[in-house]
Amino acid sequence: MSDEEKDRAIEHLANVLQAHLAPGYRQAVKGRSRDGASRACAASADDAVAEAMLLKRPPAIVQALHDERLAEAREVVLDVLVARGLDVSESVRVEVSRCADLAQLKRWLRRAVTATSAVEAVDLSGPLNDTEASG
Structure with missing residues (x-):
């Protein structure tokens, strides 16, 4: 998988995961991520989760x-x-x-x-x- 495909897949996975998160959880995450450092940390964690999910290849993601x-x-x-x-x-x-x-x-x-x-x-x-x- 090329880097470009991987980036698109990670972005798509993040969108899929976000669509399925409970609205209350999304609000809690948004509330904690007010400053740039927190957002960068959260984005890095999101990327790590997305990459792990891609490697695991769960049927829904595939x-x-x-x-x-x-x-x-x-x-x-x-x-x-x-x-x-x-x-x-x-x-x-x-x-x-x-x-x-x-x-x-x-x-x-x-x-x-x-x-x-x-x-x-x-x-x-x-x-x-x-x-x-x-x-």
């Missing part, structure tokens, strides 16, 4: 990270199609948004770079399917 990767991959596929000026129909958007397979999304991304239409990019039986298996 799933959250996987879901984040899926969301990013879906967004990139659609962004490339739009940036190329291709007409992205609602059916293509739905197909991409329903995809839960990172490998498939990566294939679609490769195809999105050269496809002549958005439909061609996400069509599993399209003409690019044979050539991408070798590349």
Whole structure:
């Protein structure tokens, strides 16, 4: 895992953990962290907990990270199609948004770079399917 991926994962984990903390606990932590030194200490402790959780790889964290990767991959596929000026129909958007397979999304991304239409990019039986298996 690269440092950038690790930083994103730690930030995401902190957000997940914060969302599940009891509101009273969050208020107590905020109340104790008024000065800069306290906030820095708390941030350091948060980072240590997040790193430990990443190393332990609990299923909920693994799933959250996987879901984040899926969301990013879906967004990139659609962004490339739009940036190329291709007409992205609602059916293509739905197909991409329903995809839960990172490998498939990566294939679609490769195809999105050269496809002549958005439909061609996400069509599993399209003409690019044979050539991408070798590349």
